[in-house]
Amino acid sequence: MKYIIFLLTMMSGQALLAHDFTPTYPKLETTHQSGVLKASMKLFNKRDDIRYYRVGVYDSEWNKIPFIVSGGKTINVEYLDTKRFDVYIQESRRRDITYICTKSLTLQDGSTKSIMASRICSKVK
Amino acid sequence: MLNKTFTLLATLMTFCASAFAEEIPISGSVESKCIVTQDTAGVYGNASPETLSTATADGGVHPVVRFDVIQADYYMAKISHPTSFTESPNLSDTVTWTGTTSVDQVSDAAMSAYDTNKVEYDNVTEVDLSIAGSTWFKIESEADYGYNKAFPGGQYQAVVTAECIAI
Numbered sequence: 001m002k003y004i005i006f007l008l009t010m011m012s013g014q015a016l017l018a019h020d021f022t023p024t025y026p027k028l029e030t031t032h033q034s035g036v037l038k039a040s041m042k043l044f045n046k047r048d049d050i051r052y053y054r055v056g057v058y059d060s061e062w063n064k065i066p067f068i069v070s071g072g073k074t075i076n077v078e079y080l081d082t083k084r085f086d087v088y089i090q091e092s093r094r095r096d097i098t099y100i101c102t103k104s105l106t107l108q109d110g111s112t113k114s115i116m117a118s119r120i121c122s123k124v125k
Numbered sequence: 126m127l128n129k130t131f132t133l134l135a136t137l138m139t140f141c142a143s144a145f146a147e148e149i150p151i152s153g154s155v156e157s158k159c160i161v162t163q164d165t166a167g168v169y170g171n172a173s174p175e176t177l178s179t180a181t182a183d184g185g186v187h188p189v190v191r192f193d194v195i196q197a198d199y200y201m202a203k204i205s206h207p208t209s210f211t212e213s214p215n216l217s218d219t220v221t222w223t224g225t226t227s228v229d230q231v232s233d234a235a236m237s238a239y240d241t242n243k244v245e246y247d248n249v250t251e252v253d254l255s256i257a258g259s260t261w262f263k264i265e266s267e268a269d270y271g272y273n274k275a276f277p278g279g280q281y282q283a284v285v286t287a288e289c290i291a292i
Contacts, residue, residue: 018161018193022156022157023156024157024159024200046162047163115285116285117287118286119289121288123291123292
């Protein structure tokens, strides 16, 4: 029964402002460039108030790790659109890389509403 | 004889066409994931001049965020209530921030244990999402200006950060 409720919730029209980032545990793959690894990620924007997301890569202590994203670290994703992108890191940092995150970028629109910034982090194992 | 063959072929082709028309594949996959959804946008009420609060009694609305996880024990929810305004008039005095995060609704009754198992530090609340399903978290936020000082008129905005971190 609980799964039915969950599925109905997931399928309901209420999920208008959702942020979805996968895979949960990305794998680092070799690239044609020696010494460079990449992780392929997918971002689905179901937030109609958000158009931009910022990618971040961190170690286990949440220190930033240098990286490059195909198309830039700030990603434009239209509402209900899916964006696939690759995160490139140096092979020498393979042991350090722990989290790959996307965070919504909110714009100040002058309203008094408390707005929500969402961040989802995948873990490299 | 030839007419019969044509008729038979035409009939067979019709059936084949019907068969193709009925078989429309829909493919999909279920994978571990976390979805963060803004369920309710919060509003600061200003019942007394020196306080901005999301409490209903103060005319505010508590923001509500929903976490959906497909599989248990894959993610941790981390919710931070505001400690500063992202937009406000020029404030010459200090603002004291308080806030709490609590479970509002659940898709599984066992999730109510999240409230007792949550870890709180600074302005952050962490919850191990140990049960698959949806959990709604309510965030309460209050800002007090100076010592009983009235907030200057203008627009105020603060941000709740909802994070879902793979564990």
